[in-house]
Amino acid sequence: MNYCLQGHDRDNGVQEMLISLLPDEPHDRVSELPEDAEGCRSLAWEEDGRILSRAEIRMGERRTQAQFESVVPRSADGEERKRILTYTVKTAVYRALLPLLDHKPVWGSLTGVKPAKPARLAIREGMSREGLDAWLRDHYDVSESRRRLCIRSAEYAMETEDGLLPRETQLYLGIPFCPAKCSYCSFVSNDMARWGHMIEPYTRALLQEIEAAGALLRENRIPLGSVYMGGGTPTTLNEDQLERVLSAVDRHFDRTVCREFTVEAGRPETITGEKLDIMTAHGVSRISINPQTMNDAVLRGVGRNHTAADIENCYRMARQKGGFLINMDLIAGLPGDDDAGLLESVRRVAALEPDNITIHCLARKRGARLYFGPTGQLPPETLDACYTHLEGLGYEPYYLYRQKYMAGGLENVGFCKPGTASHYNICMMEELSDVIALGSGGVSKLCSENGRRIHRIANPKYPKEYIERIDSIVQEKRRPPDGREA
Ligand code: SF4
Incomplete structure (x- = not known):
């Protein structure tokens, strides 16, 4: 699927999400996407301490769009802002693509290759197992079975790390x-x-x-x-x-x-x-x-x-x-x-x-x-x-x-x-x-x-x-x- 970015530079984030949800096809970035062309337009902007992103997708005759926003803490430094922007942009693309898929992805919008690693780091920073489960569900739409896999692997990793x-x-x-x-x-x-x-x-x-x-x-x-x-x-x-x-x-x-x-x-x-x-x-x-x-x-x-x-x-x-x-x-x-x-x-x-x-x-x-x-x-x-x-x-x-x-x-x-x-x-x-x-x-x-x-x-x-x-x-x-x- 061709995609273009407007108002942000999170190319990797958009591409990762497209590969994860549509692994069969190539995904190429283009500088512009004509109004009637198939593809994904990913937009982002800032407003009142929030980052907002909208994804507009056309596949065949079907069109969808989704908007998502994240609050940026006042204390956020440059790296943190980038991380929030990437998450916001990816989530908007995920939500816009979801109605066009013939299956619900079990990993939701989580795309990393080591899903247990952020889970382990979150527990280390004080998040409870229940909190982690809710975070994976609410932030990434991860299915119940994969949340369980992820948390169990994180526990094994922590046990190993402690030894x-x-x-x-x-x-x-x-x-x-x-x-x-x-x-x-x-x-x-x-x-x-x-x-x-x-x-x-x-x-x-x-x-x-x-x-x-x-x-x-x-x-x-x-x-x-x-x-x-x-x-x-x-x-x-x-x-x-x-x-x-x-x-x-x-x-x-x-x-x-x-x-x-x-x-x-x-x-x-x-x-x-x-x-x-x-x-x-x-x-x-x-x-x-x-x-x-x-x-x-x-x-x-x-x-x-x-x-x-x-x-x-x-x-x-x-x-x-x-x-x-x-x-x-x-x-x-x-x-x-x-x-x-x-x-x-x-x-x-x-x-x-x-x-x-x-x-x-x-x-x-x-x-x-x-x-x-x-x-x-x-x-x-x-x-x-x-x-x-x-x-x-x-x-x-x-x-x-x-x-x-x-x-x-x-x-x-x-x-x-x-x-x-x-x-x-x-x-x-x-x-x-x-x-x-x-x-x-x-x-x-x-x-x-x-x-x-x-x-x-x-x-x-x-x-x-x-x-x-x-x-x-x-x-x-x-x-x-x-x-x-x-
Ligand atoms: S590395 Fe493993 S999978 Fe690859 S060719 Fe050798 S035996 Fe086959």
């Missing part, structure tokens, strides 16, 4: 290789048929970075709270490479206070008994075995070369080895899947009794082979039925995030059996502590002001560049980041 050690940091290791690329994936995952020859030089470069990052943390007495090895598919490393990487983590990091060590085993065809033994020997405490769906035809359709039975066999092998918490990922909205198929996948996975189950909603991403129109493919009621099933089995939602262009404008939710919530996932998602990320595509995050300010330091995106630049990356890792006490 953090001073300066605690989490460690991420990225292995950007996969057996073959899934059609919906935009991640820089390099399929082994084409890029397998790079795994060994990549491993050697990663070992250097592990050594440098370990020295940085040790010398500065920074406690390590968790380790997460993700990708890609880390178990594309062969047994020898996996052994070397995990040994390097043992050697260079003090894990005395480390609460969790996760390896995303991902695809069953990459998991062997020997690799599981290596992980056990090095203290890996949590693995992820990801079916995405338990429907074989859907798996084939998205380019995954395994079956649901492979997943079940792999899961049983991991359980027999013992000692791991196991997470399993599912994706709602895969092409060829339907509501009944999703529910069946959830039931089948839950019957295995993994400790954690994460349900993602398919998100359209630049760089993925698969292009789809998400709206309407995934009714929220289907997800609600999945959530209800899991909660009936004793799983609790513990972390939550959203992405742009998500199927149905929904969310990704991690569920856990009591006492098995992933420390890393909560810290990372809620930006509770620093994360040092190693490997190509790794983005280290330094958090300050209770997660309100995030400083990001990115490694090169592609393995080739990472390998070529490893000496300078290591040099960089040897000194504490600018402006921070070591």
